[in-house]
Amino acid sequence: xxxxxxxxARVEETAETLGGKALGLVVLHRxxxxxxxxxxxxxxxxxxxxxxxxxxxxxxxxxxxxVADLERSTGRAFGGPHRxxxxxxxxxxxxxxxGMMNTILNLGLTAEATEGLAAExxxxxxxxxxxxxxxxxxxxxxxxxxxxxxxxxxxxGRQAENEEASLIQSIEAVENLVLRRSGRPVPxxxxxxxxxxxxxxxxxxxxPRARTYREVNGIPHDLGTAVIVQRMVFGNRDGHSGxxxxxxxxxxxxxxxxxxxxxxxxxxxEVVSGRSMTRPLRELAEREPDVWAGLLDALRRIEEHYRDxxxxxxxxxxxxLWLLQVRPGRFVGGAAVRVATELVGQRLxxxxxxxxxxxxxxxxxxxxxxxxxxxxxxVLARGIGACPGVATGRIATTADGAVRMARTDPVVLVRPExxxxxxHGLAAATGIVTARGGPASHAAVVARAMGKPAVVGxxxxxxxxxxxxxxxxxRTLPEGTLITIDGTSGDVALGSPRVVTDAADEHVHxxxxxxxxxxxxxxxxxxxxxxxxxxRALRDR
Amino acid sequence: xxxxxxxATDTGLLVLHALRCAGTISLARLHxxxxxxxxxxxxxxxxxxxxxxxxxxxxxxxxxxxxDAGRAADAERITHELESARAxxxxxxxxxxxxxxxxELLDLCTAWQLRPVDGVVSVNDHGDPDYDARVLARFADLxxxxxxxxxxxxxxxxxxxxxxxxxxxxxxxxxxGQLEYVADSTASYHIVWAELHEDLLATLGLRR
Numbered sequence: 001x002x003x004x005x006x007x008x009a010r011v012e013e014t015a016e017t018l019g020g021k022a023l024g025l026v027v028l029h030r031x032x033x034x035x036x037x038x039x040x041x042x043x044x045x046x047x048x049x050x051x052x053x054x055x056x057x058x059x060x061x062x063x064x065x066x067v068a069d070l071e072r073s074t075g076r077a078f079g080g081p082h083r084x085x086x087x088x089x090x091x092x093x094x095x096x097x098x099g100m101m102n103t104i105l106n107l108g109l110t111a112e113a114t115e116g117l118a119a120e121x122x123x124x125x126x127x128x129x130x131x132x133x134x135x136x137x138x139x140x141x142x143x144x145x146x147x148x149x150x151x152x153x154x155x156x157g158r159q160a161e162n163e164e165a166s167l168i169q170s171i172e173a174v175e176n177l178v179l180r181r182s183g184r185p186v187p188x189x190x191x192x193x194x195x196x197x198x199x200x201x202x203x204x205x206x207x208p209r210a211r212t213y214r215e216v217n218g219i220p221h222d223l224g225t226a227v228i229v230q231r232m233v234f235g236n237r238d239g240h241s242g243x244x245x246x247x248x249x250x251x252x253x254x255x256x257x258x259x260x261x262x263x264x265x266x267x268x269x270e271v272v273s274g275r276s277m278t279r280p281l282r283e284l285a286e287r288e289p290d291v292w293a294g295l296l297d298a299l300r301r302i303e304e305h306y307r308d309x310x311x312x313x314x315x316x317x318x319x320x321l322w323l324l325q326v327r328p329g330r331f332v333g334g335a336a337v338r339v340a341t342e343l344v345g346q347r348l349x350x351x352x353x354x355x356x357x358x359x360x361x362x363x364x365x366x367x368x369x370x371x372x373x374x375x376x377x378x379v380l381a382r383g384i385g386a387c388p389g390v391a392t393g394r395i396a397t398t399a400d401g402a403v404r405m406a407r408t409d410p411v412v413l414v415r416p417e418x419x420x421x422x423x424h425g426l427a428a429a430t431g432i433v434t435a436r437g438g439p440a441s442h443a444a445v446v447a448r449a450m451g452k453p454a455v456v457g458x459x460x461x462x463x464x465x466x467x468x469x470x471x472x473x474x475r476t477l478p479e480g481t482l483i484t485i486d487g488t489s490g491d492v493a494l495g496s497p498r499v500v501t502d503a504a505d506e507h508v509h510x511x512x513x514x515x516x517x518x519x520x521x522x523x524x525x526x527x528x529x530x531x532x533x534x535x536r537a538l539r540d541r
Numbered sequence: 542x543x544x545x546x547x548x549a550t551d552t553g554l555l556v557l558h559a560l561r562c563a564g565t566i567s568l569a570r571l572h573x574x575x576x577x578x579x580x581x582x583x584x585x586x587x588x589x590x591x592x593x594x595x596x597x598x599x600x601x602x603x604x605x606x607x608x609d610a611g612r613a614a615d616a617e618r619i620t621h622e623l624e625s626a627r628a629x630x631x632x633x634x635x636x637x638x639x640x641x642x643x644x645e646l647l648d649l650c651t652a653w654q655l656r657p658v659d660g661v662v663s664v665n666d667h668g669d670p671d672y673d674a675r676v677l678a679r680f681a682d683l684x685x686x687x688x689x690x691x692x693x694x695x696x697x698x699x700x701x702x703x704x705x706x707x708x709x710x711x712x713x714x715x716x717x718g719q720l721e722y723v724a725d726s727t728a729s730y731h732i733v734w735a736e737l738h739e740d741l742l743a744t745l746g747l748r749r
Binding site for chain 1: 641672
């Protein structure tokens with residue numbers, strides 16, 4: 001085939017043609033790890049689409065063939081009324097552009113196929129909720145609208161009496177949104193859904209936001225993205241299903257223990273979006289020991305392949321583990337130093353490679369103050385570190401409260417999210433925590449402008465400003481409670497745990513001793529100079 | 542289709558609504574936000590204070606803010622203004638277009654503050670003029686697209702016209718080398734943009 005490659009261990013092409021994500025899936029195949037069957041549409045096809053404004057000649061036929069192969073290998077029918085096949089459609093460029101492009105889940109769940117899935121699983125709410133995820137992701141990809149907000153914000157829980165009725169209502173709301181915003185209904189034909197989804201992913205390469213990202217980061221505009229189509233695995237299938245992300249080592253410290261988050265009973269996008277209640281990865285060990293064992297084995301084999309820490313996205317359906325994405329860990333700061341030196345200890349890399357993997361910038365980040373260790377501190381919740389540094393202060397739940405309290409004591413302002421109405425509170429606080437929002441949220445941008453440690457997107461954190469308290473992980477803390485936040489790791493801890501600036505000292509010393517051996521210069525200089533001298537010596541060889 | 546000619550918002554409501562969208566602010570900022578001269582703005586504040594709608598907070602930086610009654614009064618008056626201009630549909634449409642631009646603006650502010658170097662996201666020390674110029678060029682591009690949204694808004698309700706003036710000023714100052722006008726100063730592009738966002742939510746009676 002000209003435009004499509006089935007994903008298997010035998011694929012020979014480079015990231016330039018297949019994109020980084022598809023290439024990662026090929027690696028997983030080669031390692032014999034479980035990957036849902038699928039195929040990639042090449043970046044060349046994307047370039048043709050962007051040039052001509054339409055999908056190239058011949059792609060339609062190739063899609064039919066590729067889908068037929070998937071139907072055969074899965075024993076399912078795409079959009080069919082019995083044993084329906086649903087697929088995910090994801091972007092995957094040769095360079096990472098996080099969050100810039102579209103993903104569509106559960107594609108192929110037409111109204112009829114949804115009933116087929118309901119009959120097959122004897123679980124109509126599951127089928128309806130899967131169809132709703134399809135429609136929401138399809139709407140976001142094709143209309144530029146935030147479709148999630150069109151669905152009912154408050155979903156009744158599973159087994160609730162009105163669960164089905166509420167899902168049906170949300171499905172109609174999203175269908176209406178698509179009709180209103182794009183002037184045409186969501187196609188109720190699986191093949192047309194797939195074509196439109198492929199076009200939407202290709203088009204998203206040229207969305208202004210993606211262009212801006214490339215412009216700012218010096219990425220060429222003419223690379224294009226690949227599209228990955230895979231058989232869907234359902235993290236929302238039953239009580240033994242879920243989804244998660246995992247690092248083979250702790251990205252905050254570099255310590256050799258798996259680290260990540262898991263979301264039981266949900267599908268992939270929800271864990272990445274940070275909108276839902278995720279649990280620490282280790283809970284998987286207790287609840288799904290077989291999945292956990294499979295994951296540990298996979299992380300070990302992937303590490304040996306990359307000879308580096310790694311990151312995976314995974315889903316488990318009815319107790320069966322599937323890997324959906326993989327890449328090297330790309331750790332920074334002290335974590336990068338620790339991983340590089342420990343990999344030498346494990347004989348996975350040599351000393352020279354360890355030196356080359358650590359940039360002088362990592363060394364500068366090593367000295368950022370950190371909460372001593374998550375084990376020692378009483379960590380209340382974890383979000384996304386948005387501005388590095390540690391802040392200790394008393395909880396204020398309103399901007400006015402922060403200003404008032406800050407007259408006597410340092411204050412950490414804790415808000416659901418921030419708006420201009422909170423500016424005086426942000427100015428008065430020594431640190432900032434928000435329950436919602438990501439690293440580019442209003443709170444994050446303002447915190448960095450003011451140089452204040454900040455943690456954003458703390459899922460599960462509830463701020464009750466009327467009751468003047470915050471609740472996380474089942475614990476309710478009144479306003480005025482002393483907390484400490486770490487703007488690197490995103491940890492929010494109770495009280496004032498020990499703070500260190502030398503967390504990775506031992507590893508830094510070991511690495512720099514190797515650096516001096518390589519450069520032959522053992523004089524007293526600052527750490528960055530010692531590493532740079534070693535880099536120069538290695539490059540000149 | 543014709544709409545009733547949208548009238549200028551009365552100065553009392555302008556002041557009230559500025560506090561609603563910008564939080565606790567000084568007289569100088571109130572002047573910058575509304576364009577009213579300082580003595581007019583102050584006399585409005587005193588009248589609104591007498592009605593119990595605004596209050597002056599003491600402290601190192603004295604500022605004015607809404608009382609709960611002021612917040613309720615603003616919501617009522619601003620909704621009334623929207624409905625009598627029959628502008629809800631147009632403002633809603635503009636808001637939806639604003640929401641498409643909003644994530645990009647926040648990306649740009651982040652790119653202005655943080656920069657990946659050797660895979661490490663570091664504080665942008667503004668030591669690389671080429672990088673800053675690239676980011677500012679994208680701000681200018683985004684701003685051109687925002688112009689259409691601003692024009693739709695001020696056609697619907699003239700008071701929205703102040704945002705165009707303030708965004709332009711922030712961008713011009715940033716381009717002239719006053720880098721704090723991107724995301725740091727209270728008159729920066731990011732702050733003005735965030736106030737516009739808050740204004741749209743308040744005007745349409747929506748929550749974030």
